[in-house]
Amino acid sequence: MKKYRVKQTALLGALLPLSLSLLTACGSTETPQSQGPVPADKFDLSHWKITIPVDLDNNGKIDEVSVKDIQSYAHPDFFYLDDNGGMVFAAPNKAITTANSTNTRSELRQMIRGSNTKIKTKYAGNNFAIDAHPLSERFGAVGGKMEATLKVDHVATRATDPTKSAAYSVVVGQIHAGKDKALVEKNLGFGWGNEPLKIYFKKWPDHEKGSVFWNYERNLPKTDPARKDITYPVWGNTWENPNEPGDAGIALGEEFSYTVNVHGNIMHLTFSAQGKPDVNYSINLANNVDAYGKVDEKDHPLGYTADWNYFKAGAYNQCSTKLAKAGWYPGCLGTGDWKTDKANGDYVQVTFSKLKLSPSTAQ
Numbered sequence: 001m002k003k004y005r006v007k008q009t010a011l012l013g014a015l016l017p018l019s020l021s022l023l024t025a026c027g028s029t030e031t032p033q034s035q036g037p038v039p040a041d042k043f044d045l046s047h048w049k050i051t052i053p054v055d056l057d058n059n060g061k062i063d064e065v066s067v068k069d070i071q072s073y074a075h076p077d078f079f080y081l082d083d084n085g086g087m088v089f090a091a092p093n094k095a096i097t098t099a100n101s102t103n104t105r106s107e108l109r110q111m112i113r114g115s116n117t118k119i120k121t122k123y124a125g126n127n128f129a130i131d132a133h134p135l136s137e138r139f140g141a142v143g144g145k146m147e148a149t150l151k152v153d154h155v156a157t158r159a160t161d162p163t164k165s166a167a168y169s170v171v172v173g174q175i176h177a178g179k180d181k182a183l184v185e186k187n188l189g190f191g192w193g194n195e196p197l198k199i200y201f202k203k204w205p206d207h208e209k210g211s212v213f214w215n216y217e218r219n220l221p222k223t224d225p226a227r228k229d230i231t232y233p234v235w236g237n238t239w240e241n242p243n244e245p246g247d248a249g250i251a252l253g254e255e256f257s258y259t260v261n262v263h264g265n266i267m268h269l270t271f272s273a274q275g276k277p278d279v280n281y282s283i284n285l286a287n288n289v290d291a292y293g294k295v296d297e298k299d300h301p302l303g304y305t306a307d308w309n310y311f312k313a314g315a316y317n318q319c320s321t322k323l324a325k326a327g328w329y330p331g332c333l334g335t336g337d338w339k340t341d342k343a344n345g346d347y348v349q350v351t352f353s354k355l356k357l358s359p360s361t362a363q
Helices: 002-015 181-185 338-344
Strands: 048-052 063-065 079-081 087-092 105-110 144-154 169-177 197-202 211-217 229-235 256-263 266-272 279-284 309-317 347-358
Touching: 087 309, 087 338, 144 169, 144 309, 169 256, 169 347, 229 279, 309 347, 338 347
Parallel strands: none
Antiparallel strands: 048 063, 048 105, 079 087, 087 105, 087 347, 105 309, 144 256, 144 347, 169 197, 169 309, 197 211, 211 229, 256 266, 266 279
8 A cells, every 4th residue: 555655756756747627628510509309308418529430621630529519419410310309329430530530420529518618628627536536636537436327229330450459349338538648648558549448339241149348458658569458248158259148149230228326436336238138347546456366566556547438339330441550440441422431331320318427426
């Protein structure tokens, strides 16, 4: 414990000169308003913005819809209410993406500030920290909870290299740590923009059912070969297993729920589905002990202690059209024309019947 406190004291000294609240803001595009029902009519989107796979203002960047604008916004293909009041997210394999990514998305990003744009996107006040962060009191929240119920309607069905782990999969919930140039330049081992949580659904085209699992990414620099995702099963198989999960899996169109509750330093995960046993995990985000209680010598010894974080939810398509050696690049097919790609099955679609943000709670 003494050694840990020494590290924390040194970390605090290094962090104090950094201005977590003076980082560049992410812009929001002007967007046309919907004339019919919109997701915000049924879902509380007062602390979310969305990224959708289009560039309607022709500025060469993927469009973002602000908290203010999303209250009256829908996109007929990629973000809308279905006839049952479900919030639908869709993303083709090939479309405009965020910077430095080859994966398309229709995905919400937590905005703790709400519509108060005086607090910039990357300011501490718009993001959450874990309790161990030496400056946790400066953040918009310490931890938080995200609850969702959803069904995956479709995952992409064509990949040039189906052996790549990311083929036929979609991420439906995340915690993302912030990319922070100031932290990286201080060489503290934080600020790389890694992901302590990604919740996946994957279904091979010839399988009756798919699998749900989640990944924890070691908090290391991108150039470190030990930086990788550690995968934990929920229902069915994990992402590298090509076998049919059968009754242990989840079918397309079958609802399931997840709760992500970051309380103090602990990320508690609960997964539930009708006819399935609940699955629970807990992992301390302030150290390098994995979700099974074993020390991971390759991870950062302080985990995500000094990072800033935010929740994401929606459809983050993992079927990249890029074909390369890494497992992220299965060379999935797509033309870039939505009608063609939808007809060919080269897209993902996810429908949420519940999505709720709230403060964390003790377990």
